[in-house]
Amino acid sequence: MGFSLQQLSFxxxxxxxxxxxxxxxxxxxxxxxIIGPSGSGKTTLLNILATAxxxxxxxxxxxxxxPWNLSKASLRKLRSAIGLVHQAPPIPLRQRVITAILxxxxxxxxxxxxxxxxIYPVDIPGPQSCLERLDLSDKLFDRxxxxxxxxxxxxxxxxxxxQEPQLILADEPVSAMDPVLSDLTIxxxxxxxxxxxxxxxxxxxxxxxxxxxxxxxxxxxxxxxxFDLPASQVSEVILKDLYASELGGLPTQLNKATx
Amino acid sequence: xxxxxxxxxxxxxxxEPMLLIDPNNTKVMGDFLVQFIPxxxxxxxxxxxxxxxxxxLAMATAGIALAMIIAVPLGLIIxxxxxxxxxxxxxxxxxxxxxxxxxxxxxxxxxxIPEIVWALLLVRVFGxxxxxxxxxxxxxxxxxxxxxxxxxxxxxNTLPARALILSGSGRVASFLYGLxxxxxxxxxxxxxxxxxxAVRASVVMGFVGAGGLGQLMDQSMKMLNGGEVSxxxxxxxxxxxxxxxxxxxxxxxxx
Amino acid sequence: xxxxxxxxxxxQFCLKCLLMLLIISGLTISSxxxxxxxxxxxxxxxxxxxxxxFIGRFFPPDLSADFLEKIWQGILxxxxxxxxxxxxxxxxxxxxxxxxxxxxxxxxxxxSRFFCNFLRSVPELVWAAxxxxxxxxxxxxxxLALTLHTMGVLGRLFGETLENNPIASSNALVLSGSGRVASFLYGTxxxxxxxxxxxxxxxWEMNIRMATILGFVGAGGLGQMLYYELSLLREAQASTVIxxxxxxxxxxxxxxxxxxxxQMHNLG
Numbered sequence: 001m002g003f004s005l006q007q008l009s010f011x012x013x014x015x016x017x018x019x020x021x022x023x024x025x026x027x028x029x030x031x032x033x034i035i036g037p038s039g040s041g042k043t044t045l046l047n048i049l050a051t052a053x054x055x056x057x058x059x060x061x062x063x064x065x066x067p068w069n070l071s072k073a074s075l076r077k078l079r080s081a082i083g084l085v086h087q088a089p090p091i092p093l094r095q096r097v098i099t100a101i102l103x104x105x106x107x108x109x110x111x112x113x114x115x116x117x118x119i120y121p122v123d124i125p126g127p128q129s130c131l132e133r134l135d136l137s138d139k140l141f142d143r144x145x146x147x148x149x150x151x152x153x154x155x156x157x158x159x160x161x162x163q164e165p166q167l168i169l170a171d172e173p174v175s176a177m178d179p180v181l182s183d184l185t186i187x188x189x190x191x192x193x194x195x196x197x198x199x200x201x202x203x204x205x206x207x208x209x210x211x212x213x214x215x216x217x218x219x220x221x222x223x224x225x226x227f228d229l230p231a232s233q234v235s236e237v238i239l240k241d242l243y244a245s246e247l248g249g250l251p252t253q254l255n256k257a258t259x
Numbered sequence: 260x261x262x263x264x265x266x267x268x269x270x271x272x273x274x275e276p277m278l279l280i281d282p283n284n285t286k287v288m289g290d291f292l293v294q295f296i297p298x299x300x301x302x303x304x305x306x307x308x309x310x311x312x313x314x315x316l317a318m319a320t321a322g323i324a325l326a327m328i329i330a331v332p333l334g335l336i337i338x339x340x341x342x343x344x345x346x347x348x349x350x351x352x353x354x355x356x357x358x359x360x361x362x363x364x365x366x367x368x369x370x371x372i373p374e375i376v377w378a379l380l381l382v383r384v385f386g387x388x389x390x391x392x393x394x395x396x397x398x399x400x401x402x403x404x405x406x407x408x409x410x411x412x413x414x415x416n417t418l419p420a421r422a423l424i425l426s427g428s429g430r431v432a433s434f435l436y437g438l439x440x441x442x443x444x445x446x447x448x449x450x451x452x453x454x455x456x457a458v459r460a461s462v463v464m465g466f467v468g469a470g471g472l473g474q475l476m477d478q479s480m481k482m483l484n485g486g487e488v489s490x491x492x493x494x495x496x497x498x499x500x501x502x503x504x505x506x507x508x509x510x511x512x513x514x
Numbered sequence: 515x516x517x518x519x520x521x522x523x524x525x526q527f528c529l530k531c532l533l534m535l536l537i538i539s540g541l542t543i544s545s546x547x548x549x550x551x552x553x554x555x556x557x558x559x560x561x562x563x564x565x566x567x568f569i570g571r572f573f574p575p576d577l578s579a580d581f582l583e584k585i586w587q588g589i590l591x592x593x594x595x596x597x598x599x600x601x602x603x604x605x606x607x608x609x610x611x612x613x614x615x616x617x618x619x620x621x622x623x624x625x626s627r628f629f630c631n632f633l634r635s636v637p638e639l640v641w642a643a644x645x646x647x648x649x650x651x652x653x654x655x656x657x658l659a660l661t662l663h664t665m666g667v668l669g670r671l672f673g674e675t676l677e678n679n680p681i682a683s684s685n686a687l688v689l690s691g692s693g694r695v696a697s698f699l700y701g702t703x704x705x706x707x708x709x710x711x712x713x714x715x716x717x718w719e720m721n722i723r724m725a726t727i728l729g730f731v732g733a734g735g736l737g738q739m740l741y742y743e744l745s746l747l748r749e750a751q752a753s754t755v756i757x758x759x760x761x762x763x764x765x766x767x768x769x770x771x772x773x774x775x776x777q778m779h780n781l782g
Contacts, residue, residue, distance in 0.1 A: 050425050051425070052425055076427045076428075076429070077427065078427075079424070079425055079426060079427035080426060080427025080428075081427070082425070082426070082427075083426060084422070084425055084426070086422060090418040090419040090421070090422035090437075091419055092416075092419050092436075092437065092438075092440035092441045093441065094440050094441055094443070094444065095436075095440045099436070099440075103423055103426075103428070103436045103437075104426060106423055106426065106427070106428035106429070106432045106433065106436060107426050107427020107428050107429075108427070109432075111429065111431060111432060114428075114432040114435065114436070115432075115435065118435060118436070160426075163426055165426075267594075268594040268597055268598055269594075269598065271590050271591050271593075271594035271595075271653070273652050273653045273654050273734070274598065274654055274657060275649075275654055281649075284648060284649055284650065287647065287648075288647060288648040291647060313548065314548070314549070316545070317544075317545035317546075317548045317549050318545075318549065320541060320542050320545040321542070321545040321546050321549060321551060324542045324545070324546075325553065367764075368760070371760045371763050371764060372756065372759070372760060373723065373726070373727050373759075375639070375727050375730060376727065376740065376756060376759070379730065379740070379741070379744060380568075380744075383568065383744065384564060384565060384568050389549050389551075390549070390551060393549065393551060459637060462637065462640075463637045463639045463640070466639055466640075466643065466730065466731055467730055476640065476643075477643065480643050480644070480647065483647070492636065492640075495636075495640075496632075496635055496636075499635055509534075512534060
């Protein structure tokens with residue numbers, strides 16, 4: 001399983017290039033962190049992996065399938081095996097946490113089950129255990145507009161966990177969390193990946209988190225891959241190069257000013 | 260210049276203030292008004308009024324229920340293709356446009372003809388009584404609700420629904436979990452407001468034979484029975500206040 | 515232990531929603547039962563056939579020249595009724611707005627508000643039926659009815675606008691010796707006039723719609739024509755009247771939307 005991107009390029013509809021000649025291959029069980037300055041194309045890359053965007057040039061094979069050659073039904077099946085954690089969780093605020101989490105399996109449930117779950121949740125222990133691992137179990141029946149930014153982000157992570165995907169994508173999943181919670185969340189994501197032998201790709205703003213938790217780091221800048229190395233080989237020099245234009249040095253957990 | 264417009268207007272409207280003080284008319288009107296006080300509170304009549312009131316409320320409620328049965332699919336069709344194509348790419352674009360056009364035109368006709376006209380027509384088909392009123396409300400209010408439902412849904416934020424499509428959800432499910440939750444309160448609130456309007460409309464439609472308080476009032480007026488008319492008027496005003504109150508209470512619960 | 519804690523809120527969360535839903539559906543179903551109305555009956559084959567036959571009689575509409583002439587007169591009469599009624603009501607409402615806004619003291623305020631509420635709560639059609647009793651069949655009854663109802667609506671609206679208007683400009687005039695009414699006319703009125711005009715125009719638009727149906731109780735306009743044609747079972751003519759009503763409403767809608775866009779454009 002895993003994925004394989006070959007010479008991928010993506011241009012926005014107004015012609016500005018977002019990614020050029022990106023090649024990236026990952027196999028099942030891998031955990032990859034993507035780092036780079038703001039606007040470097042991290043989100044675009046994750047969106048292509050999530051099959052939300054179609055690359056303008058190049059090949060992509062995700063979970064052993066080419067998403068853009070599939071029928072509607074097969075694409076749906078593929079997508080239900082891909083989970084995307086958004087930076088700003090796209091959850092209707094008036095919804096309850098439990099419904100928001102259950103929505104993760106909509107791709108796997110028949111329609112009648114989805115409708116039934118709106119009236120009374122068909123599965124309570126499932127979402128509950130996801131929230132417990134993220135230290136949020138007391139919020140199970142609260143409304144989402146009663147949560148802080150960090151709590152809402154964790155609900156987004158819980159949803160993806162409940163979905164049990166083969167490919168976990170995370171777009172700055174801990175941007176609104178304090179250091180302790182960030183570590184907890186990342187550790188949970190990685191544990192989840194290992195448990196099911198899935199693949200994890202996470203973009204991160206804070207470099208120290210990436211280096212601490214992920215065995216493989218990919219640096220992107222201006223839409224191109226600058227390096228793709230094991231964490232141990234990523235040196236200060238390489239990092240400084242990557243973030244050359246960022247004022248104030250490297251972004252870490254503690255100096256989120258550059259966010 | 261104002262006179263130029265005013266004069267023909269007055270002619271057209273057959274504006275004859277003199278009629279107000281014409282002795283024939285004043286006698287009839289005077290006798291009628293004098294009977295207003297005291298209002299008729301005979302038990303027999305009051306029980307008739309109570310029955311008519313319940314009938315009016317039942318008409319309004321049944322009418323709105325049927326209106327929703329029309330409006331929900333109609334509104335969804337109109338906003339579905341728009342919302343769904345905003346949520347994810349669709350291949351049946353042409354068909355969707357055509358269906359939306361038909362639905363929009365249908366809605367316009369349903370709304371454009373006043374409910375009382377529908378009532379008048381339906382009385383010819385189904386006879387006197389509340390059925391005509393219920394259907395008239397269902398038709399016109401169905402159109403109105405459909406329009407407002409589609410507007411509320413179209414202005415919603417599609418990001419949550421689009422995210423659900425990315426995780427493999429079908430379009431209907433992602434609509435229910437992603438788009439509906441934030442719009443649900445507005446949708447329910449407007450529906451309850453329309454129910455309140457339906458109560459008033461039910462009374463008015465009684466004048467063309469659709470049952471309820473209106474029909475009772477029409478009969479009493481035709482017999483120039485001032486006492487009965489004043490009772491019914493008072494009950495009607497009370498009913499409007501009651502409906503207003505109920506609507507407020509339910510809408511508070513929705514928040 | 516954590517399982518116990520979480521099941522309770524679940525019940526709580528569903529109970530309130532479920533209860534309200536049950537009550538509303540219960541009332542709705544009982545409404546149908548009370549009226550002995552079974553929705554399924556409406557869609558039986560016979561019922562549909564009756565409907566189709568009925569609708570069929572309406573086509574083709576009568577488009578003969580002299581009937582169209584009558585329709586044109588009907589439209590003009592409807593417009594005249596609505597315009598006159600709105601005009602008279604607006605003028606009187608300016609006077610009513612004074613006590614409604616509280617300028618003549620709290621008692622006058624309460625009384626005038628009650629009066630306006632009464633006028634607006636009674637539906638226009640009921641007023642029309644009453645006016646037919648007072649002055650006989652015809653458009654005059656319709657005009658009177660709309661005037662009374664609109665007075666209630668505009669009186670309240672005008673009064674609230676006046677209330678929200680700073681009292682300084684008319685106070686200044688009072689201080690320099692004008693009477694209360696004069697200071698109102700020269701001081702306050704100019705500044706609130708645009709808002710009042712806007713309310714009046716909006717009300718006129720609604721009154722056109724109303725004027726088309728007041729005729730059902732004999733108060734003139736297209737409504738009276740429709741009632742007349744239907745009672746003579748002349749469906750072809752009736753359908754022409756209905757089409758005319760529809761077109762009138764659509765046209766008025768379109769014109770007012772256009773005017774509103776121009777107004778927005780001028781303001782912005």
